[in-house]
Amino acid sequence: xxxxxxxxxxxxxxxxxxxxxxxxxxxxxxxxxxxxxxxxxxxxxxxxxxxxxxxxxxxxxxxxxxxxxxxxxxxxxxxxxxxxxxxxxxxxxxxxxxxxxxxxxxxxxxxxxxxxxxxxxxxxxxxxxxxxxxxxxxxxxxxxxxxxxxxxxxxxxxxxxxxxxxxxxxxxxxxxxxxxxxxxxxxxxxxxxxxxxxxxxxxxxxxxxxxxxxxxxxxxxxxxxxxxxxxxxxxxxxxxxxxxxxxxxxxxxxxxxxxxxxxxxxxxxxxxxxxxxxxxxxxxxxxxxxxxxxxxxxxxxxxxxxxxxxxxxxxxxxxxxxxxxxxxxxxxxxxxxxxxxxxxxxxxxxxxxxx
Amino acid sequence: xxxxxxxxxxxxxxxxxxxxxxxxxxxxxxxxxxxxxxxxxxxxxxxxxxxxxxxxxxxxxxxxxxxxxxxxxxxxxxxxxxxxxxxxxxxxxxxxxxxxxxxxxxxxxxxxxxxxxxxxxxxxxxxxxxxxxxxxxxxxxxxxxxxxxxxxxxxxxxxxxxxxxxxxxxxxxxxxxxxxxxxxxxxxxxxxxxxxxxxxxxxxxxxxxxxxxxxxxxxxxxxxxxxxxxxxxxxxxxxxxxxxxxxxxxxxxxxxxxxxxxxxxxxxxxxxxxxxxxxxxxxxxxxxxxxxxxxxxxxxxxxxxxxxxxxxxxxxxxxxxxxxxxxxxxxxxxxxxxxxxxxxxxxxxxxxxxxxxxxxxxxxxxxxxxxxxxxxxxxxxxxxxxxxxxxxxxxxxxxxxxxxxxxxxxxxxxxxxxxxxxxxxxxxxxxxxxxxxxxxxxxxxxxxxxxxxxxxxxxxxxxxxxxxxxxxxxxxxxxxxxxxxxxxxxxxxxxxxxxxxxxxxxxxxxxxxxxxxxxxxxxxxxxxxxxxxxxxxxxxxxxxxx
Numbered sequence: 001x002x003x004x005x006x007x008x009x010x011x012x013x014x015x016x017x018x019x020x021x022x023x024x025x026x027x028x029x030x031x032x033x034x035x036x037x038x039x040x041x042x043x044x045x046x047x048x049x050x051x052x053x054x055x056x057x058x059x060x061x062x063x064x065x066x067x068x069x070x071x072x073x074x075x076x077x078x079x080x081x082x083x084x085x086x087x088x089x090x091x092x093x094x095x096x097x098x099x100x101x102x103x104x105x106x107x108x109x110x111x112x113x114x115x116x117x118x119x120x121x122x123x124x125x126x127x128x129x130x131x132x133x134x135x136x137x138x139x140x141x142x143x144x145x146x147x148x149x150x151x152x153x154x155x156x157x158x159x160x161x162x163x164x165x166x167x168x169x170x171x172x173x174x175x176x177x178x179x180x181x182x183x184x185x186x187x188x189x190x191x192x193x194x195x196x197x198x199x200x201x202x203x204x205x206x207x208x209x210x211x212x213x214x215x216x217x218x219x220x221x222x223x224x225x226x227x228x229x230x231x232x233x234x235x236x237x238x239x240x241x242x243x244x245x246x247x248x249x250x251x252x253x254x255x256x257x258x259x260x261x262x263x264x265x266x267x268x269x270x271x272x273x274x275x276x277x278x279x280x281x282x283x284x285x286x287x288x289x290x291x292x293x294x295x296x297x298x299x300x301x302x303x304x305x306x307x308x309x310x311x312x313x314x315x316x317x318x319x320x321x322x323x324x325x326x327x328x329x330x331x332x333x334x335x336x337x338x339x340x341x342x343x344x345x346x347x348x349x350x351x352x353x354x355x
Numbered sequence: 356x357x358x359x360x361x362x363x364x365x366x367x368x369x370x371x372x373x374x375x376x377x378x379x380x381x382x383x384x385x386x387x388x389x390x391x392x393x394x395x396x397x398x399x400x401x402x403x404x405x406x407x408x409x410x411x412x413x414x415x416x417x418x419x420x421x422x423x424x425x426x427x428x429x430x431x432x433x434x435x436x437x438x439x440x441x442x443x444x445x446x447x448x449x450x451x452x453x454x455x456x457x458x459x460x461x462x463x464x465x466x467x468x469x470x471x472x473x474x475x476x477x478x479x480x481x482x483x484x485x486x487x488x489x490x491x492x493x494x495x496x497x498x499x500x501x502x503x504x505x506x507x508x509x510x511x512x513x514x515x516x517x518x519x520x521x522x523x524x525x526x527x528x529x530x531x532x533x534x535x536x537x538x539x540x541x542x543x544x545x546x547x548x549x550x551x552x553x554x555x556x557x558x559x560x561x562x563x564x565x566x567x568x569x570x571x572x573x574x575x576x577x578x579x580x581x582x583x584x585x586x587x588x589x590x591x592x593x594x595x596x597x598x599x600x601x602x603x604x605x606x607x608x609x610x611x612x613x614x615x616x617x618x619x620x621x622x623x624x625x626x627x628x629x630x631x632x633x634x635x636x637x638x639x640x641x642x643x644x645x646x647x648x649x650x651x652x653x654x655x656x657x658x659x660x661x662x663x664x665x666x667x668x669x670x671x672x673x674x675x676x677x678x679x680x681x682x683x684x685x686x687x688x689x690x691x692x693x694x695x696x697x698x699x700x701x702x703x704x705x706x707x708x709x710x711x712x713x714x715x716x717x718x719x720x721x722x723x724x725x726x727x728x729x730x731x732x733x734x735x736x737x738x739x740x741x742x743x744x745x746x747x748x749x750x751x752x753x754x755x756x757x758x759x760x761x762x763x764x765x766x767x768x769x770x771x772x773x774x775x776x777x778x779x780x781x782x783x784x785x786x787x788x789x790x791x792x793x794x795x796x797x798x799x800x801x802x803x804x805x806x807x808x809x810x811x812x813x814x815x816x817x818x819x820x821x822x823x824x825x826x827x828x829x830x831x832x833x834x835x836x837x838x839x840x841x842x843x844x845x846x847x848x849x850x851x852x853x854x855x856x857x858x859x860x861x862x863x864x865x866x867x868x869x870x871x872x873x874x875x876x877x878x879x880x881x882x883x884x885x886x887x888x889x890x891x892x893x894x895x896x897x898x899x900x901x
Contacts, residue, residue, distance in 0.1 A: 224676050231372070267804050276655075278686060280652070280653065323594060325553065328656075331712035341586050
């Protein structure tokens with residue numbers, strides 16, 4: 001593809017033909033404010049990314065405006081700033097100003113740009129939506145009152161996850177994002193991957209798990225690898241007070257590139273299940289009955305070591321066997337097979353690779 | 356993955372996941388990719404949606420990947436070898452083979468050529484039920500594409516002919532030169548998050564870490580020196596063999612870490628009897644589970660969020676696991692527990708952190724030789740990675756196969772172990788769904804997942820439903836020669852006629868009470884995809900309004 005050369009804010013920039021102004025600016029280190037644009041996907045809906053292009057009468061939406069040779073672009077003129085403030089004011093004219101209790105506060109695009117542009121409210125008083133909170137699925141809330149109709153969730157559903165469960169429905173003031181026939185997502189083709197939640201720039205789509213569990217800026221993020229299937233998606237666990245609050249993934253994650261499935265994004269709460277074992281147990285009832293008493297680690301491990309040693313000396317090493325685990329780490333699998341071979345003295349070690 | 360080990364010299368996925376969006380043709384066989392490896396499913400769809408990739412799906416069920424396919428081959432369950440041989444025969448007949456690749460990189464082609472000649476399009480079509488024209492189109496599409504990948508999973512391996520199936524796939528890839536090149540490869544998709552790593556680490560009865568055979572005296576000697584002990588030279592028992600040995604009193608003590616054989620294993624009545632018979636059973640897990648109920652001692656492990664370590668994914672990528680929260684109650688990471696037992700048995704294991712264990716692994720495992728924690732932070736490393744200077748390996752078998760020359764293996768079609776008959780007229784097949792994982796130990800403890808998919812369903816076709824007088828929502832009893840269970844009926848045209856499909860996630864309807872424990876003779880994988888059952892209604896869902 002041909003390379004074109006042009007100017008942004010007085011800076012000479014080269015970009016491949018077909019690139020949008022917004023993306024070209026970004027690679028030149030100039031961030032243009034945007035709400036509806038997502039990496040590689042754009043609808044041009046929000047108009048926050050407008051810029052001045054010399055020779056153009058109207059401001060151009062930089063996310064859908066292709067670069068061309070010799071363009072002269074200004075991203076922060078007075079006219080541009082005025083237009084952006086107007087966009088934010090129009091959005092706020094039908095948006096609850098409840099940032100102090102909103103779960104998205106601290107990570108909300110609308111809040112960020114209102115702050116940066118110094119917009120504290122709206123001059124445009126008019127009709128406002130009063131939708132009830134959509135609580136029809138176990139994973140996330142949809143608060144239509146906070147939806148700015150940017151269409152990112154639709155892009156995420158259609159063009160990132162190829163599910164096509166949601167789209168724009170109705171017209172004008174009644175326009176909203178919905179599954180076919182405005183039914184519950186449970187009755188649609190939705191697979192609850194939560195890509196829509198990850199893409200939402202406001203508090204319209206919020207993980208249930210994170211509600212009242214901590215403000216965005218108080219969450220500690222730990223990067224790790226998913227515990228379900230063999231794809232090995234990168235997870236970012238948001239943690240507070242020893243509990244996982246939500247799970248996201250970086251856009252540049254090497255394997256999954258910003259995408260997750262329902263298990264990775266929402267299926268981690270087994271970690272906090274009340275059914276978890278919390279102490280070593282020793283059997284008191286019949287085998288298979290499941291009756292145990294709690295024991296200390298020393299008592300339990302001493303018993304294990306003694307019984308394994310007894311069986312080994314009575315019946316030989318090959319009367320012992322071990323199942324290791326495809327769920328455990330490499331280091332744990334290595335140690336278990338080392339234990340079986342070097343300590344028990346047998347090669348009777350396997351795991352569920354065949355199942 | 357014994358099939359690929361024989362033909363290529365390594366059982367691992369040859370390509371990288373990121374190559375899939377950039378290949379010309381993907382042939383998915385025996386993999387319900389979008390349900391079981393959702394993000395790999397997306398990589399395939401990415402290429403298809405952007406017009407880059409043509410997709411062929413071979414599956415008896417109308418899985419979601421079919422929606423993205425140019426061609427859907429609906430073979431009868433258990434006829435994969437016939438299908439693959441038939442495709443190769445067409446490729447040979449139409450001169451679409453890569454003669455240069457066959458001559459330079461492989462051996463044994465002539466025997467395979469002779470054998471597959473018997474699988475004429477008409478014969479293949481009769482065995483598999485796939486129309487001749489579709490067979491020809493698929494063969495041409497795969498062979499003529501400049502770059503092509505084959506994806507497969509348990510739908511290929513969980514048969515008594517599993518190793519044959521895999522070797523037939525390898526034959527197809529080698530004959531067309533679609534392996535060992537960027538964007539071309541053979542991709543077994545590994546199920547569990549770290550099944551690749553568990554195999555790499557030697558949690559297998561016949562190999563030491565890094566696939567060094569236990570029978571190899573030199574490999575043993577190296578580890579004996581590193582570990583300061585002598586090592587047994589006789590291959591051990593596989594999982595199914597262990598259970599049989601336990602039932603016969605030959606294995607008396609067992610240590611089970613992070614596994615649920617009482618649910619996941621075929622013919623699980625036998626497994627439970629075996630566990631009960633043991634003199635001493637230690638179960639180490641995060642939940643008690645079914646298996647835990649048979650334990651003498653239960654040891655509480657830490658979850659993935661409570662420990663440091665590494666997992667190795669299906670594309671051989673070693674990635675970091677990082678502790679995010681403190682261990683629950685008295686739970687301990689499994690490596691700490693195992694070390695405690697070993698030390699008490701007179702073999703001190705004093706590791707302070709998993710990174711120290713990885714240093715030891717790197718020292719004794721050539722394919723992990725260059726793996727150190729300080730190199731894993733951003734994107735991990737793909738093995739083989741033999742030294743600190745080695746950046747890892749994106750795709751395998753580039754200039755030569757791991758075993759030298761790729762080995763063609765003639766494999767003839769054999770029928771499944773148990774076929775339907777007058778008494779048990781329906782083929783029973785098991786698998787997974789997106790919302791649950793394996794025996795459900797983890798996923799059924801997730802509230803949301805349990806709400807979306809609360810119960811076991813047996814899927815049958817509308818034709819079978821009419822024949823059996825079953826409707827959506829009825830409860831049916833399913834019986835095989837080994838046991839019976841009840842499950843709710845879902846009538847769907849995703850199921851082919853004559854086949855009932857069920858997941859094995861639910862302990863209250865354990866599908867593995869029905870399945871047969873007939874094993875693939877080489878890989879010892881049970882035939883979970885085909886057995887014979889009968890079905891009858893035990894409860895009819897009331898008509899709505901009643």
